[in-house]
Amino acid sequence: MSDQPLKIMVIDDENIVGKRLKPALEKTGDIVETFEEGEKALARFAEDPFDIVVTDIRMEKIDGIEILEQILALSGRTKVIIITGYATVEIAREALSKGAFDFIAKPFKPSDLRAIIERASKELRP
Amino acid sequence: MSIFIISSDAREIEENIAKKVAEAMGYKLLNRDILATVAANYQIDTDKLSEAMKTTPSLFKKLPSRQWRYYLACIEADVLEKLMADNIVCQGLAAHLYVTDVSHAMKVRVLSGNRQGIQTVAEKRGISLQRAEKWLASELLQRKKWSLTAYNYDETDLTRYDLVINLDQIDPAEAVKTITGAAEYRKFQVMTYSMKCLSDLALAAKVNGALLKSMADIRVQARDGSVVVLTRASSRQKRKKIETIKALAGGVEGVSYVEVHVKKNILKETN
Numbered sequence: 001m002s003d004q005p006l007k008i009m010v011i012d013d014e015n016i017v018g019k020r021l022k023p024a025l026e027k028t029g030d031i032v033e034t035f036e037e038g039e040k041a042l043a044r045f046a047e048d049p050f051d052i053v054v055t056d057i058r059m060e061k062i063d064g065i066e067i068l069e070q071i072l073a074l075s076g077r078t079k080v081i082i083i084t085g086y087a088t089v090e091i092a093r094e095a096l097s098k099g100a101f102d103f104i105a106k107p108f109k110p111s112d113l114r115a116i117i118e119r120a121s122k123e124l125r126p
Numbered sequence: 127m128s129i130f131i132i133s134s135d136a137r138e139i140e141e142n143i144a145k146k147v148a149e150a151m152g153y154k155l156l157n158r159d160i161l162a163t164v165a166a167n168y169q170i171d172t173d174k175l176s177e178a179m180k181t182t183p184s185l186f187k188k189l190p191s192r193q194w195r196y197y198l199a200c201i202e203a204d205v206l207e208k209l210m211a212d213n214i215v216c217q218g219l220a221a222h223l224y225v226t227d228v229s230h231a232m233k234v235r236v237l238s239g240n241r242q243g244i245q246t247v248a249e250k251r252g253i254s255l256q257r258a259e260k261w262l263a264s265e266l267l268q269r270k271k272w273s274l275t276a277y278n279y280d281e282t283d284l285t286r287y288d289l290v291i292n293l294d295q296i297d298p299a300e301a302v303k304t305i306t307g308a309a310e311y312r313k314f315q316v317m318t319y320s321m322k323c324l325s326d327l328a329l330a331a332k333v334n335g336a337l338l339k340s341m342a343d344i345r346v347q348a349r350d351g352s353v354v355v356l357t358r359a360s361s362r363q364k365r366k367k368i369e370t371i372k373a374l375a376g377g378v379e380g381v382s383y384v385e386v387h388v389k390k391n392i393l394k395e396t397n
Contacts, residue, residue, distance in 0.1 A: 093313035
């Protein structure tokens with residue numbers, strides 16, 4: 001596996017999520033940017049794609065499923081991980097069928113997300 | 127894709143389709159062969175477990191309700207534990223009734239149809255077509271009653287399945303191809319959330335089994351090792367019941383916290 005740090009984008013309208021995840025994910029040397037608004041995150045992604053995007057589903061202006069679709073349209077190699085406090089079988093299946101790499105229900109431990117990111121990085125750098 | 131749960135209104139057809147799907151996918155087949163192991167694990171007679179899968183308790187039967195529920199809980203706990211492994215075809219263990227909210231478990235209902243079902247049953251049982259038709263109708267009624275009593279879930283309600291196949295329109299070989307083809311849908315693949323749902327269900331089932339051995343009227347929910355037990359007790363018994371539940375549930379591997387919610391048992395209160 002390459003030693004290059006991963007570029008990770010975290011999108012969640014609850015700023016506490018980004019605040020908690022950023023230091024936890026940066027511990028392994030990866031570069032993490034957090035966003036509370038989907039539009040700003042998408043604009044940033046369009047300028048400079050990320051390896052991994054972690055996004056909430058329920059957000060005010062643009063939801064996580066739409067973000068997932070737009071991200072994958074911009075960069076097919078990016079791994080999108082969906083996080084939500086309103087997980088259901090239907091939403092989970094929709095996310096996966098639209099190309100999400102994984103789906104995890106809130107609350108979760110940062111180490112749970114870290115494990116998913118490690119799997120994603122193995123696929124990004126086989 | 128990792129779990130197919132196959133059920134049908136005709137047991138013979140269910141067994142046949144499940145076996146062929148397992149062969150085609152190279153998956154392990156989980157069926158009533160495990161009852162002997164469950165019986166050994168819980169020190170129960172295998173015949174009693176088999177009987178519990180077929181009948182509902184009543185005052186006239188030798189299988190009291192509490193024992194029946196305990197037997198079902200033992201089977202459920204064992205099945206859920208085994209489903210934690212990947213790539214399994216499950217049949218004949220009522221998993222379609224208790225594996226709920228697990229997105230990587232595809233629930234398939236195979237409808238035997240008039241022509242195919244009656245013919246298969248008549249051949250397998252060596253009976254006339256007329257008798258086979260009657261047998262199938264009574265079996266369907268019995269299964270409906272059983273599923274409602276055991277899990278409060280009507281197994282003949284087709285809206286609860288992910289895939290429904292009618293063998294009057296699609297022959298068994300095509301049905302197997304349809305089912306295995308659906309395995310390619312991403313939505314049925316394992317994800318962190320679905321594995322967590324399954325492990326929570328498995329833990330709740332283990333706790334349920336541990337509690338139902340010595341008490342009735344129990345409902346268990348689990349999440350990340352924390353367990354909530356709902357039960358009934360009279361005011362006099364409440365404290366003792368909470369202590370017993372906490373001790374029993376706390377002793378189950380994987381349980382880190384137990385919360386007990388007790389509702390008043392009005393019948394015992396008035397006595």
